[in-house]
């Protein structure tokens with residue numbers, strides 16, 4: 001069963017082509033991170049899944065139906081970048097209020113536990129910290145027990161601890177076989193919290209797989225060593241090298257051919273190379289390589 005299906009979907013705002021022939025299906029039960037630079041078309045895609053925007057071309061389906069039907073049946077929950085809380089309501093009142101909007105909501109205590117809010121039930125929404133308020137928005141998004149949960153940059157304004165607490169809540173929800181799609185700019189969050197990473201740029205999918213597959217797919221490596229005070233001239237001319245970084249005497253060579261680079265480093269230079277280490281490209285490098293304007 002496909003929870004999400006975009007078939008050749010484009011969306012324009014006047015002259016701006018925000019989504020450009022997007023083909024993407026997500027099987028039910030998967031947690032997907034939608035990763036992309038600013039303006040890549042992530043929020044536009046999420047809004048189309050909610051039926052808030054209609055595609056200019058192509059078809060969007062959610063749980064086998066048009067998005068607005070799936071939303072009307074209470075099958076989709078969302079946490080969007082906007083989304084105000086009612087400041088006078090306590091956390092428990094907020095949860096009770098939202099539950100009543102759905103035909104078959106989760107139990108209130110289950111929602112409060114899942115969103116890590118049991119210690120805050122009497123707190124008014126207007127008095128919550130940013131991270132706490134985001135967990136209330138999460139509680140509102142899951143209250144109706146949606147089969148598909150959409151989270152648009154859910155951790156944007158959170159500190160490290162709030163992020164960890166938030167992702168633990170998300171994983172709890174996903175563990176029940178539900179489908180979750182979240183957008184983020186944080187590569188490590190995508191890597192740690194999803195089964196699948198879809199990278200979009202300029203409204204198109206540019207990579208799709210597990211974080212490990214995406215890193216491997218770009219094929220790059222980094223050669224690290226201690227350069228100390230020796231001159232760095234000529235390192236950029238070594239075979240395979242695409243970039244050189246020197247920081248506090250530590251050199252990093254980005255290369256498409258680590259073997260050739262290392263061989264030339266030893267044989268072709270008179271440098272004293274210490275602490276040599278070769279690493280696969282990290283997700284950040286892969287992401288930059290994939291989304292670079294071509």
Ligand SMILES: Nc1ncnc2c1ncn2[C@@H]1O[C@H](COP(=O)(O)OP(=O)(O)OP(=O)(O)O)[C@@H](O)[C@H]1O
Pocket residue numbers: 013016017018036037038039040041042043044045
């Ligand atoms: N209502 C709108 N009117 C005109 N252009 C828009 C509108 N909404 C989005 N856009 C444009 O569409 C493109 C895609 O925007 P979108 O918000 O979907 O990207 P995003 O990947 O969510 O970006 P971010 O990471 O910055 O939130 C951008 O060029 C943006 O400026």
